[in-house]
Amino acid sequence: MAKPGLTVAIIGGGIAGLMFALALSKSREDIAIDIYEAGPDFSELGAGLNLWPRVLEIMDSFGLIGELQATAGKPDHEKKMQFRKGDEPGSIIWGESPASIHGIHRGDLLKILVEHTATRCQSHFHKKIVSYEDIPHQPVILNFTDGTTATCDLLVGADGVKSSVRAYMYNQMADKLQSEGRIDDEVENVRKHAKPxxxxxxxxxxxxxxxxxxxxxxxxxxxxxxxxxxxxxxxxxxxxxxxxxxxxxxxxxxxxxxxxxxxxxxxxxxxxxxxxxxxxxxxVLDDLPTFACGRVAIIGDAAHSMTTHQAAGAMQAVEDGYVLAALLGRPETSPGTIPLALRAYDEVRRPIAQSFQRLSRQTAQMILLDKMDGVTKETSAASVYSKETLPNKNDLLQELFQWAPKSSVVPDRDRALQIYGTMVRNSNSGFEHRLPLETVLAFSKM
Ligand SMILES: Cc1cc2nc3c(=O)[nH]c(=O)nc-3n(C[C@H](O)[C@H](O)[C@H](O)COP(=O)(O)OP(=O)(O)OC[C@H]3O[C@@H](n4cnc5c(N)ncnc54)[C@H](O)[C@@H]3O)c2cc1C
Structure with missing residues (x-):
């Protein structure tokens, strides 16, 4: 590649980092992509992953559905998630998801992503980021635990729930507030987001x-x-x-x-x-005030790790990468407009991902037949939920999964592009367009 138009550093080679790398590599030819992974290779902990139609749509848009099906099998459109009360003899199925779901091996997905990113991305292993420096009009500097550094135009933290990028981003914002003499509670409300x-x-x-x-x-x-x-x-x-x-x-x-x-x-x-x-x-708590600051963004579990009950964590990671790559792939995107692209990413993706964080918790309570109708944990046994009454709960379950049959992520992408386009037209210098700390504080108080 001749001199790249944009250099992007991705921290973390899990599903979020690799899916984003893949989407980015398909967007614009002049983007140089470096993946920095703390481990010795790309690998996934655990075996299974359930994918909803929204993820399959994105895989399909990159021409990867055939490969996924060759290893994982074809999705069975009749295969819905079923909910069974089985904590005593004589279990019954009481609910069903309104859309089908496709179970795959994590390793199969990762293998496809690695194969398709290999030629377009430089992968660096044993590279654990500890901090970064984002000074306007200069490249972003990455600092690794081994004492080495690297530079880029955009830093994307896909480094999971323990994210060093998120920790550094929020500790820096809290330090800044502290230096401005803000009261301790306000500073702590921002600093709390550094931790899982x-x-x-x-x-x-x-x-x-x-x-x-x-x-x-x-x-x-x-x-x-x-x-x-x-x-x-x-x-x-x-x-x-x-x-x-x-x-x-x-x-x-x-x-x-x-x-x-x-x-x-x-x-x-x-x-x-x-x-x-x-x-x-x-x-990550569901009130994170921003997924981006300056020329640094977080995606996947680094931004919105959630409980497993909607089977949506990886799906949300994939959607982050899809939308962010579409923004960066625009011809008008340059190092100077990156903060604007990240603001558009945050504006569209954060409310959606955070709604899934909340839905996941509500779904757990639903599945466990907990906190419903004033029922306590002591009384939520079969004596309360009889075979006759349980199927009625399926209606509530349908509400929690009502998004599932609406498979398309394209409207979210298009909305982000529209917001970005307006911002670019109205701003001469994206570099200066940083998220005001007042906004961060306002969200942190909610
Ligand atoms: C039991 C369980 C079941 C689940 N089931 C589903 C499901 O059915 N469907 C679904 O959609 N989601 C599911 N999820 C959620 C899904 O697994 C996660 O949301 C997804 O894997 C997150 O991917 P990620 O790439 O953001 O993070 P991770 O997979 O955590 O990847 C982060 C990567 O960053 C690297 N890294 C970390 N720190 C650094 C650093 N400082 N510098 C450099 N690299 C670093 C790590 O080594 C790792 O490779 C499930 C989760 C669990 C726990």
Whole structure:
């Protein structure tokens, strides 16, 4: 490539980073893309991933649906997510998602993304970012833990829920407010976004006293494997800090113990789990005031890690990359207009992603038949939810998933492009167009 028109550094090579790299590489030929990954290679923890039609639409737009189907199998349009009450003998199916969902192996998706980005992107491994410098009219400087540096026109943090990019962005904003003499509460309201928080969910846990449990299971890799996630939800611990290890191996016995007394098929399923992992589900709180500042943006779990109950975290990561790449791919985008493109990205993507964060929590309460009709956790057993009344709850479930059949992300992309176009026309220098800290403060107080 001759001198690139734009240089983009992506931090993190998970689904968000690689999908964004792929979308960007298909957008404009003169964009140089560097991926900096902390690990020794691109890899995914865990096996299964459920994809909704919105993701398949995006994969299709990049001509990748055939490859995905070749490994993961064709989506079955009749295959809806089913909800079953199975915590006692005689379980019943009481609800169904309004759209079909496609179970795939994470490794299969990652392999396709890596293959398609390899020729257009430079990948750098063992590169863990710690900080950056974003000074207008100069390249953005990235600082890595090994003491090396790199530069770019745009820095995109796709570095997961523990995101160093998000931490640095929010700590910097808080430091600035502190230096302006703001009161401690205001400063802390901004600084809190640097950290990840515990959702109160543990997957495959057993040591803790269980409050609410569920099992999520679906076939992947054309039915060769069954992906199973046993989830324990402790709602009262939502938003706390989890100090222990986030992902460790546990034993089958520990998992099985959680499901004593459940229906026989549920018990049989958990007994099949080999070398189960115990995952603590950490999240980004859903009131993050911005996904972008200056020439730095965050995407995927770095911006909106959520609980698993809408099966939407990766979907939202993919949508981030799709919309952001469309903005950067515009011919008018230059280093000077990047802050404007990021403002448009934030304006469109943040409310949508945050609505999925909230929906995921509400869905957990729905699936667990919790906090409904004044029912407490002590009384939410079959005596309350009988075989006769349960199917009525399906109506509420349909509302929570009403977005699912509307598969298109194109209107969101077009709205972002329209907002961006207007901003570019009305502004001579994007560099100066930074998000005012007052706006950040206003959101942080909500
Ligand atoms: C049990 C479970 C089930 C799920 N099921 C679904 C589902 O069915 N459907 C769905 O849509 N979503 C699902 N999700 C959510 C989905 O897995 C995540 O939203 C998605 O994988 C996030 O991808 P990411 O690339 O943003 O983050 P990550 O996968 O965390 O990737 C971040 C990358 O950044 C690297 N990195 C981290 N820090 C640094 C640093 N400082 N410098 C450089 N690199 C760094 C990491 O090594 C990693 O490679 C599920 C999540 C869980 C936990």
């Amino acid at each position: 928080y515990w959702s109160g969910n543990i997957i495959y846990s057993s040591k803790e006293e269980a409050r609410r449990q569920m099992i999520i299971t679906y076939p992947i890799s054309q039915g060769r494997f069954i992906n199973t996630a046993c989830v324990v939800v402790k709602d009262d611990l939502y938003g706390t800090i989890y100090d222990g290890p986030w992902a460790v191996r546990t034993t089958n016995e520990e998992v099985v113990k959680q499901y004593n007394g459940w229906d026989a098929p549920a018990q049989a399923l958990v007994k099949l789990a080999e070398n189960p992992m115990r995952w603590v589900v950490n999240i």
